[in-house]
Amino acid sequence: xxxxxxxxxxxxxxxxxxxxxxxxxxxxxxxxxxxxxxxxxxxxxxxxxxxxxxxxxxxxxxxxxxxxxxxxxxxxxxxxxxxxxxxxxxxxxxxxxxxxxxxxxxxxxxxxxxxxxxxxxxxxxxxxxxxxxxxxxxxxxxxxxxxxxxxxxxxxxxxxxxxxxxxxxxxxxxxxxxxxxxxxxxxxxxxxxxxxxxxxxxxxxxxxxxxxxxxxxxxxxxxxxxxxxxxxxxxxxxxxxxxxxxxxxxxxxxxxxxxxxxxxxxxxxxxxxxxxxxxxxxxxxxxxxxxxxxxxxxxxxxxxxxxxxxxxxxxxxxxxxxxxxxxxxxxxxxxxxxxxxxxxxxx
Amino acid sequence: xxxxxxxxxxxxxxxxxxxxxxxxxxxxxxxxxxxxxxxxxxxxxxxxxxxxxxxxxxxxxxxxxxxxxxxxxxxxxxxxxxxxxxxxxxxxxxxxxxxxxxxxxxxxxxxxxxxxxxxxxxxxxxxxxxxxxxxxxxxxxxxxxxxxxxxxxxxxxxxxxxxxxxxxxxxxxxxxxxxxxxxxxxxxxxxxxxxxxxxxxxxxxxxxxxxxxxxxxxxxxxxxxxxxxxxxxxxxxxxxxxxxxxxxxxxxxxxxxxxxxxxxxxxxxxxxxxxxxxxxxxxxxxxxxxxxxxxxxxxxxxxxxxxxxxxxxxxxxxxxxxxxxxxxxxxxxxxxxxxxxxxxxxx
Numbered sequence: 001x002x003x004x005x006x007x008x009x010x011x012x013x014x015x016x017x018x019x020x021x022x023x024x025x026x027x028x029x030x031x032x033x034x035x036x037x038x039x040x041x042x043x044x045x046x047x048x049x050x051x052x053x054x055x056x057x058x059x060x061x062x063x064x065x066x067x068x069x070x071x072x073x074x075x076x077x078x079x080x081x082x083x084x085x086x087x088x089x090x091x092x093x094x095x096x097x098x099x100x101x102x103x104x105x106x107x108x109x110x111x112x113x114x115x116x117x118x119x120x121x122x123x124x125x126x127x128x129x130x131x132x133x134x135x136x137x138x139x140x141x142x143x144x145x146x147x148x149x150x151x152x153x154x155x156x157x158x159x160x161x162x163x164x165x166x167x168x169x170x171x172x173x174x175x176x177x178x179x180x181x182x183x184x185x186x187x188x189x190x191x192x193x194x195x196x197x198x199x200x201x202x203x204x205x206x207x208x209x210x211x212x213x214x215x216x217x218x219x220x221x222x223x224x225x226x227x228x229x230x231x232x233x234x235x236x237x238x239x240x241x242x243x244x245x246x247x248x249x250x251x252x253x254x255x256x257x258x259x260x261x262x263x264x265x266x267x268x269x270x271x272x273x274x275x276x277x278x279x280x281x282x283x284x285x286x287x288x289x290x291x292x293x294x295x296x297x298x299x300x301x302x303x304x305x306x307x308x309x310x311x312x313x314x315x316x317x318x319x320x321x322x323x324x325x326x327x328x329x330x331x332x333x334x335x336x337x338x339x340x341x342x343x344x345x346x347x
Numbered sequence: 348x349x350x351x352x353x354x355x356x357x358x359x360x361x362x363x364x365x366x367x368x369x370x371x372x373x374x375x376x377x378x379x380x381x382x383x384x385x386x387x388x389x390x391x392x393x394x395x396x397x398x399x400x401x402x403x404x405x406x407x408x409x410x411x412x413x414x415x416x417x418x419x420x421x422x423x424x425x426x427x428x429x430x431x432x433x434x435x436x437x438x439x440x441x442x443x444x445x446x447x448x449x450x451x452x453x454x455x456x457x458x459x460x461x462x463x464x465x466x467x468x469x470x471x472x473x474x475x476x477x478x479x480x481x482x483x484x485x486x487x488x489x490x491x492x493x494x495x496x497x498x499x500x501x502x503x504x505x506x507x508x509x510x511x512x513x514x515x516x517x518x519x520x521x522x523x524x525x526x527x528x529x530x531x532x533x534x535x536x537x538x539x540x541x542x543x544x545x546x547x548x549x550x551x552x553x554x555x556x557x558x559x560x561x562x563x564x565x566x567x568x569x570x571x572x573x574x575x576x577x578x579x580x581x582x583x584x585x586x587x588x589x590x591x592x593x594x595x596x597x598x599x600x601x602x603x604x605x606x607x608x609x610x611x612x613x614x615x616x617x618x619x620x621x622x623x624x625x626x627x628x629x630x631x632x633x634x635x636x637x638x639x640x641x642x643x644x645x646x647x648x649x650x651x652x653x654x655x656x657x658x659x660x661x662x663x664x665x666x667x668x669x670x671x672x673x674x675x676x677x678x679x680x681x682x683x684x685x686x687x688x689x690x691x692x693x694x
Contacts, residue, residue, distance in 0.1 A: 129589050129592070129593055142526060145526065145532075145533055145534040145537075146534045146535065177578065179489060179492065179573075179574060179577040179578060179581075185492075186492055186574065187492040187493045187574055188493065190492075190574075210578075210581050210585075211578040211579070211581045211582035211585060212581035212582065212584050212585035213585060214582065214585060214586075215585060215586060215589045216585075216589070226526075227526060227533065227534055227537075227575065228574065228575055228578050230526040231524065231526060231557075231558040231575050231578065231579055232558070232578055232579065232582050234526075234557050234558045234559035235558035235559065235561065235579050235582045235583060235586070236582060236586050237559050238557075238558060238559035238560060238561060238562060238563075239561075239562060239582070239583050239586040239587055239590070240586055240590050242476050242562045242563070243586070243587050243590035243591065243594075243623075244590065244594075245476070246476055246619055246622065246623075247590075247591075247594055247615070247616075247619060250615040250616075250618050250619050250622075251615050254614060254615050254618075267601060268594070268597040268598050268601050269594075269597075271597050271601075272593055272594060272597050275593065275597075276590075276593075
């Protein structure tokens with residue numbers, strides 16, 4: 001297996017990326033890592049190049065670059081060369097901690113969509129604090145600013161395969177993020193999506209879920225439009241961080257009494273941080289393109305990079321992309337037939 | 348001043364509602380409270396009817412009732428009679444802890460929209476954990492499932508008046524909830540809304556805000572479409588509660604060491620709950636109708652009911668509704684002129 005790594009993407013690149021690759025190498029002896037980036041800088045953080053190949057390039061897409069422009073113009077950047085390698089079959093998957101928008105654009109325009117699927121979706125795995133499983137996956141968390149009901153249905157299918165193949169959940173419980181649990185809640189798109197999900201017998205659809213319930217483990221796959229999904233994901237992050245900070249500050253401001261308690265609670269806090277740290281599950285995955293595209297947080301450290309690379313390995317190993325491609329290929333004819341039927345109805 | 352109170356709405360009605368009125372009465376000697384509901388049940392929780400009038404009715408809109416149907420059919424319910432009283436000028440404002448959808452429908456269809464405004468919006472005040480002010484207000488949090496850019500602009504105007512008149516913030520900082528801070532982020536509606544807000548010189552527009560930043564006090568009024576706003580509001584609630592629960596459980600599971608710390612931290616936790624308790628700020632307010640419509644949480648206790656009634660008093664006192672009506676009346680001509688201009692452009 002070959003994984004193309006954008007060694008220059010991320011706030012702590014290339015140091016943490018290269019160190020993460022070194023760590024991942026121990027866990028994944030069957031992987032060859034192809035690192036794209038500045039050879040000299042990469043070499044600073046790696047002595048031994050066992051299972052590692054470096055492809056030198058000076059060009060880098062920065063966090064500030066406008067995504068689509070960057071993908072078009074910076075053809076020799078580390079990210080684009082890595083994506084090209086995947087497209088050309090020289091690598092099985094791409095990993096980056098760089099500019100999210102640019103990676104999305106590279107996934108869509110260079111690696112390309114699976115045939116029969118209109119809109120790929122970005123999925124992130126988050127912790128479930130209650131319920132039967134430790135995690136759930138949510139998509140789309142921002143690949144699309146606008147979605148139709150059909151796209152939401154496709155996200156459910158993508159998530160269903162991801163849940164089964166990669167998260168190893170049997171018959172994942174799929175819920176639609178909506179502003180109420182009743183079937184007729186939400187705007188037109190969500191009402192339509194509810195019906196599409198309900199009528200798809202291949203999905204274990206458990207109904208609408210409200211954002212209040214997300215962390216309570218009542219669903220394994222949460223389907224949402226990219227705008228709402230992005231807002232909710234960032235809000236979970238922000239609120240969780242704010243709450244932990246508030247608890248800490250309040251303890252410290254409670255004087256000696258508080259400080260004693262605070263000291264005693266140190267191990268409790270580190271446990272909580274660990275439980276909430278969803279980068280343990282790896283990065284965000286662009287589902288619906290012809291190869292795994294995995295994005296780690298820009299601020300990732302070596303360990304988080306390693307986790308994401310283990311996840312990339314798991315995805316490639318699971319044959320997820322082939323299963324998705326087969327599914328959409330198989331349903332291509334019925335989709336086309338639907339269009340013909342609709343066309344006839346309209347005439 | 349007269350406040351119409353739906354004495355039967357809410358999980359703990361009429362007991363907590365009636366007790367809340369008793370408490371509010373001490374703080375608001377200039378208010379006459381008109382309580383709508385079952386006379387005998389109300390009398391159980393109130394000995395002295397000073398400044399209180401009871402209008403008896405047996406009919407009640409339940410939490411399970413379908414909102415629009417309930418408003419149409421349960422014409423003698425406590426909520427609808429209270430709304431009718433406001434419409435007829437027998438009361439200045441309505442308060443309920445009952446069925447949110449029904450109260451919205453009663454506000455829109457019975458009390459009615461302000462002239463010149465297409466879509467009223469629901470606003471909620473939330474705590475700012477950092478920044479110069481202790482709170483911010485966010486709207487729309489769910490009055491509308493679908494919004495146009497123009498509606499978002501109107502929400503900003505409503506929020507601006509609310510911030511100035513009721514929250515007493517000078518020149519409130521207004522931000523648009525979006526999936527990135529750059530001006531060109533979001534779907535078509537949010538891009539358009541950004542331009543409308545930027546070009547309205549009457550607003551102190553500070554740009555886009557991401558949901559991650561909401562609690563950090565960088566804005567006084569956060570403008571959002573009702574679908575996203577509802578999702579984010581419920582998500583803040585859910586995540587904050589989950590985090591507090593997680594912290595507590597982790598402490599308890601840390602054995603004696605943890606338990607000691609937990610004991611010492613009890614006062615810290617009660618401080619945090621207090622800081623996060625946004626019902627201190629009162630209820631959610633439907634802005635853009637011809638009288639204040641205030642909704643407290645269904646689970647409100649007497650003290651929370653009292654807080655919401657103090658808020659109702661504040662809103663009536665502030666002449667907010669008159670100021671809004673004057674504004675939209677004044678801009679009615681320019682709105683019409685815009686339509687004419689657009690019409691001409693299209694021809």
